[in-house]
Amino acid sequence: MLHEKLTQYSKLADDTLAELLGESACAPILGESMAYSVFSGGKRIRPALCMAAAELCGGTAQDAIYAAAALELIHTYSLIHDDLPAMDNDD
Numbered sequence: 372m373l374h375e376k377l378t379q380y381s382k383l384a385d386d387t388l389a390e391l392l393g394e395s396a397c398a399p400i401l402g403e404s405m406a407y408s409v410f411s412g413g414k415r416i417r418p419a420l421c422m423a424a425a426e427l428c429g430g431t432a433q434d435a436i437y438a439a440a441a442l443e444l445i446h447t448y449s450l451i452h453d454d455l456p457a458m459d460n461d462d
Contacts, residue, residue: 380419380439383432385410387440409447417442 388409395402418439425435432439 376423377414377419380422380432381415383422383436384415384418384439384443387436388443391440408451409444415443417446 389406392402392406392409395405397405418436421439421442422432422435425438426432
């Protein structure tokens with residue numbers, strides 16, 4: 372059951388992220404870069420936890436999908452910016 376729920380949450384998160392990134396009014400090259408970073412693989416644990424928490428509180432996964440997508444976008448942002456030379460003094 373856990374595997375099915377995680378798969379369901381992951382698909383919902385991926386579909387929503389694709390929808391949100393597809394609506395972007397930015398330059399095509401920037402949109403491609405964002406999609407590459409967001410869809411580079413991962414289990415979508417953060418969005419799954421957000422949606423599961425919503426369900427535990429009486430809501431639905433759909434109620435929390437935008438918050439879940441925001442968590443995943445913030446996580447992706449943090450991974451990218453941590454690797455920038457100006458943000459990381461590591462050789």
